[in-house]
Amino acid sequence: MKFFKLLAAAVLGVLPLLATAQAFPSRTVKIVVPYAAGGGVDVMARVLAERLQRKWGQPVIVENKTGASTIIGASAVAKAAPDGHTLLLTSESTITSNPFLFDKLPYDPVRDLLPVTQLVSLPQMVIAHPSVAARNLDELVALAKAKPNELSYASYGSGSLPHLLFEALKARSGVQLTAVPYKGITPAVTAVMTGEVQLTLAGVSSAQAYLRAGKLKALAVARSQRLPDQPQVPTLREAGFADIDPHESWFGLFVTGGTPVDVVQTLYRDVAEVAADPAFRGQHVLARGFDPVFSTPEAFGQFIQADRTRKAHLIRISGAKAE
Incomplete structure (x- = not known):
């Protein structure tokens, strides 16, 4: 008898949960x-x-x-x-x-x-205008040190991923880069493509077509593994910049x-x-x-x-x- 009382109590305890799950969504x-x-x-x-x-x-x-x-x-x-x-x-x-x-x-x-x-x-990529004489982040740091304040990057607000990456790069490497604000990632990518600025961090989906056309080049990818269709581009971790990788x-x-x-x-x-x-x-x-x-x-x-x-x-x- 005690068993059946316990069983009944268990069933009654479960019923409200089942009713909630079955009723959702109700409107x-x-x-x-x-x-x-x-x-x-x-x-x-x-x-x-x-x-x-x-x-x-x-x-x-x-x-x-x-x-x-x-x-x-x-x-x-x-x-x-x-x-x-x-x-x-x-x-x-x-x-x-x-x-x-x-x-x-x-x-x-x-x-x-x-x-x-x-x-x-x-996935995000560090992208540059083709005129930038750097093939990777180490070369970019060396270039920025040789030409202080001559390189600029497109951001879309304080705390945005490009802002976090490049400001962290400045703090880590002691280089001088100028932040230029834009109203979103698409204008930022366009600004790099047209040469208004030299750098940004952009989603692969935003930059992929321009990379294929040679209008942009990728220096690194903010991802745990290299991209299958860009196998030559190292991750930030592989490049030695894991500590400033915004992922x-x-x-x-x-x-x-x-x-x-x-x-x-x-x-x-x-x-x-x-x-x-x-x-x-x-x-x-x-x-x-x-x-x-x-x-x-x-x-x-x-x-x-x-x-x-x-x-x-x-x-x-x-x-x-x-x-």
Whole structure:
């Protein structure tokens, strides 16, 4: 008799969890994107929303909440009901850079935003105008020392990946480089291609066509391994600059802190099923120059911890502060 009472209690304890999982989603799901429509994060959110809506039979909408270095969008999700119906799709700056660039944030990226999955990685490359007489970073440092203040790099804000890399390079090597601000990665790459500036750090997807055409050249890649289609380009670690490697940019999916674990797992499982579709992966990930990741919530959480440590180090030595 005692056994059946214990069994009944166990079943009753599990039923609420099953009901939560089965009921989710029970209404419209909103994916908040803290960037303007049309960019890489936004496009990924809209494709994912369409696939999840098809799977769930519930509306999935994308809402662009831009401004304040992604803080407005992140805060909206942090303050939403913790039931999984409000998601945040953002890049690393929201989670691992902003905490060290701003003295105070209206959200805690650890407590208020739970990781669901790292969607993709965006490998970064140190690129230069073909006129720069350097084939690698050692030669670039030597050139910068020989011609102080003659080399400039394109950045897209204090704390952006190009800013962190080149300011750290200046601090490490004692070279003089001039930072020139641009409104985003595309104008920054264009500025290098046209010779307005000589250097930047750019996503492979942004620079690949120009590299193939000989309008840009790559000096190093910020990635754990060399790129298959650029095998001659060493990683920053191989080049001896592992201590200032900002690593890749990335997009990830988050949910409001306090959301039940079973809902987080449902979200991860359903996104992973979408990602497993070869058509989705080929057309919307690989064709855009992204590396597919689609990690578990646990693996994503560990990755974020490592990235926070790396960003804290680079932001400290670069002296970057929010603009």
